[in-house]
Amino acid sequence: MRTNAFVLLVDDNDELRDILAECLANDHYHVKALSRACDAEDALRDTRFDAAVFDVRLPDGNGLDLIKKARASNPDMGIIMITGFAEMDLAIDAVRLGADDFMKKPFNPDELQVRLQEVLNKRQVYRKYEELVSEKHSEQHSEAMIGHCPAMDKIRDTIKMLSSSDSTVLITGETGTGKEVVAKMIHYSGARAQYPFVSINCGAIPEELLESELFGHVKGAFTGAIKGRIGRFEVAHKGTIFLDEIGDMSPNLQVKILRVLQERCFEPVGSNDPVEVDVRVIAATHRDFETMVKRGEFREDLYYRLNVIPIHLPPLRERDDDVLQLARHFIQHHCQKNNIPALKMSKEVSHRFMTYAWPGNVRELQNVIERIVTFNSNGVINLDDLPEKMLSDIDRIDRDFSVNAGEDFPIDLKAMVDEYENSLILSALARANGNKSQAAELLSIKRTTLVEKMKKKALG
Numbered sequence: 001m002r003t004n005a006f007v008l009l010v011d012d013n014d015e016l017r018d019i020l021a022e023c024l025a026n027d028h029y030h031v032k033a034l035s036r037a038c039d040a041e042d043a044l045r046d047t048r049f050d051a052a053v054f055d056v057r058l059p060d061g062n063g064l065d066l067i068k069k070a071r072a073s074n075p076d077m078g079i080i081m082i083t084g085f086a087e088m089d090l091a092i093d094a095v096r097l098g099a100d101d102f103m104k105k106p107f108n109p110d111e112l113q114v115r116l117q118e119v120l121n122k123r124q125v126y127r128k129y130e131e132l133v134s135e136k137h138s139e140q141h142s143e144a145m146i147g148h149c150p151a152m153d154k155i156r157d158t159i160k161m162l163s164s165s166d167s168t169v170l171i172t173g174e175t176g177t178g179k180e181v182v183a184k185m186i187h188y189s190g191a192r193a194q195y196p197f198v199s200i201n202c203g204a205i206p207e208e209l210l211e212s213e214l215f216g217h218v219k220g221a222f223t224g225a226i227k228g229r230i231g232r233f234e235v236a237h238k239g240t241i242f243l244d245e246i247g248d249m250s251p252n253l254q255v256k257i258l259r260v261l262q263e264r265c266f267e268p269v270g271s272n273d274p275v276e277v278d279v280r281v282i283a284a285t286h287r288d289f290e291t292m293v294k295r296g297e298f299r300e301d302l303y304y305r306l307n308v309i310p311i312h313l314p315p316l317r318e319r320d321d322d323v324l325q326l327a328r329h330f331i332q333h334h335c336q337k338n339n340i341p342a343l344k345m346s347k348e349v350s351h352r353f354m355t356y357a358w359p360g361n362v363r364e365l366q367n368v369i370e371r372i373v374t375f376n377s378n379g380v381i382n383l384d385d386l387p388e389k390m391l392s393d394i395d396r397i398d399r400d401f402s403v404n405a406g407e408d409f410p411i412d413l414k415a416m417v418d419e420y421e422n423s424l425i426l427s428a429l430a431r432a433n434g435n436k437s438q439a440a441e442l443l444s445i446k447r448t449t450l451v452e453k454m455k456k457k458a459l460g
Contacts, residue, residue, distance in 0.1 A: 005050040005120060009033045010040045010066065011082065012059050023109040037061030044073045051078035051120055056090050064094055071098040078119035092273065146329050147322030151314040155182065158311055163189045168261065170306045171284040173313030176363030179284040180244060182311060187240040192280055195239030198232045203248030211253055212269050221270025233266060233277050240280040247287035247298060258302045316358040316365060323353050326362060330369035338373060345381045352383065356390050422457055
């Protein structure tokens with residue numbers, strides 16, 4: 001339970017104010033209870049409160065003005081608005097102005113304790129998020145700027161131009177190419193950088209839950225909805241929402257996303273009251289949208305609404321020398337994280353990094369480097385440090401039959417040559433799916449010679 005939090009309580013009903021103040025004090029809150037707006041304004045100037053509870057109607061003003069002043073003096077403050085049944089429109093306005101929650105009179109003081117704790121927890125999450133953003137801001141930019149192939153230079157130029165724009169962006173590219181990193185760069189280089197960047201993977205959440213995640217829901221909207229919840233769009237107000245893998249979204253939700261883009265409003269699940277939001281939308285997908293539109297799998301009007309500014313991220317295999325630049329960056333990063341000297345790549349490993357297809361793109365490269373750094377103990381990355389799937393047949397042979405002159409001599413030359421030859425024959429047969437003629441061509445020998453060797457070595 002949050003203890004020692006400072007709470008400003010403003011209500012002109014003396015009896016209710018005293019009851020609430022006593023209840024909160026018993027729950028270890030430091031409470032300053034006031035009845036007038038002017039006194040509350042003085043208190044906001046003198047004290048940095050963790051949370052505030054404002055009544056809408058006050059003798060010398062209203063709680064809406066207090067919300068504006070509270071937000072201006074302390075953006076991290078949690079705010080709850082108290083309202084009467086006939087003032088629900090004012091409560092909705094309060095949320096627009098920055099209130100975190102509102103409560104309708106009459107209510108149980110115990111409910112205020114619960115709601116206040118929820119607001120404080122949410123504000124704590126926001127603060128941690130902002131701290132993390134601040135710590136990682138430079139790192140995110142440096143990672144995204146690594147590499148100077150023509151495609152990445154073009155993306156870099158596009159991001160610079162978008163810093164003065166608020167246009168919707170559609171990022172395409174294979175899984176693992178860094179779409180979210182680019183989305184964050186767009187957000188943090190623009191005018192919305194001080195507001196939230198909210199990310200949601202539309203393909204990772206079941207359809208029946210995704211609508212609530214995006215738009216929120218009211219209490220009782222569905223089985224298990226014991227309290228209301230705001231959605232990601234509302235959390236992202238004034239900031240950016242990143243809709244990752246939007247191509248996996250159902251047609252029903254596509255319609256609702258289209259409305260948000262057109263009208264900048266939506267209804268939470270179970271509510272008929274529209275919520276207006278000011279958000280920048282960045283979407284991403286690994287799918288071919290034009291093909292999906294032709295097949296009727298994705299709405300054409302939504303596609304054109306999203307595809308205002310298209311950015312395509314190339315796969316890592318098409319980024320030339322960027323692979324080694326990224327590898328060195330990740331090596332340095334993970335070595336620093338593990339407090340060890342930076343590892344060096346052998347020539348064989350550098351060549352394998354350049355020739356490997358990287359089906360998992362930048363994400364796969366980073367994971368490979370992290371695994372290598374974790375288990376490497378000799379300061380140099382060699383072929384035997386790489387995952388088996390990254391090695392070619394020749395790599396495996398070089399790894400398995402390499403000789404260290406300082407440690408491995410004397411050796412049985414004949415036995416080693418025989419084993420080396422056996423490995424080459426078996427690798428060629430595997431590559432040729434057992435076809436001896438094709439395997440002989442791969443080995444540059446006659447078929448009869450291959451058959452004779454296989455018979456002599458008992459390989460077939």
